[in-house]
Structures are given as C-alpha cells and as structure tokens.
Amino acid sequence: MKYLLVLAVVVIAFHIWRNNRLADRAEAQRKAAPPRGKPAVPAIMVACPQCGTHLPQTEAVPGRQGHYCSDEHRRLREG
Numbered sequence: 001m002k003y004l005l006v007l008a009v010v011v012i013a014f015h016i017w018r019n020n021r022l023a024d025r026a027e028a029q030r031k032a033a034p035p036r037g038k039p040a041v042p043a044i045m046v047a048c049p050q051c052g053t054h055l056p057q058t059e060a061v062p063g064r065q066g067h068y069c070s071d072e073h074r075r076l077r078e079g
C-alpha cells in the first residue's frame with residue numbers, strides 16, 4: 001500500500017511536469033509565430049538624387065532636393 005502511494009505521487013508529479021512542458025511549448029510556438037491580421041505596410045521607396053539608389057524613406061537622409069541614401073551624398077549634391 002505504501003508503494004502504491006509513492007507510485008501515485010510519482011505519476012501525479014510526472015503528469016504535472018508533462019503538462020507544464022506542453023504549455024511551455026505551446027507558448028513558445030505562439031510567440032514564434034508571426035502576428036496575424038494586419039499585413040505589413042510596404043515601405044515608401046525613394047531614390048537618391050545623387051546615385052539613384054532606391055531605399056526606404058524611413059532609412060533615407062532628407063535633403064532639400066529629395067531623400068539621399070547617405071549624408072555624404074546629400075553633402076555632395078547640396079554642398
């Protein structure tokens with residue numbers, strides 16, 4: 001009877017451990033999955049007036065004559 005109790009405790013502990021592991025894995029998969037719903041907004045592309053390189057406006061250097069790929073090209077173009 002004593003061994004049966006020990007066995008029951010071990011089985012219960014194993015089930016708790018297994019459930020925790022399954023819950024952790026499900027949460028990890030949920031976090032790894034990309035968020036659904038709103039699709040990614042395409043970035044506005046601009047061309048550098050100096051060299052013609054296209055790049056996202058958020059990464060461009062704003063200048064008087066447009067958006068530049070780098071501060072160096074802005075200086076070359078605008079002085």
Ligand SMILES: [Zn+2]
Pocket residue numbers: 048049050051052053068069070073
């Ligand atoms: Zn450029």
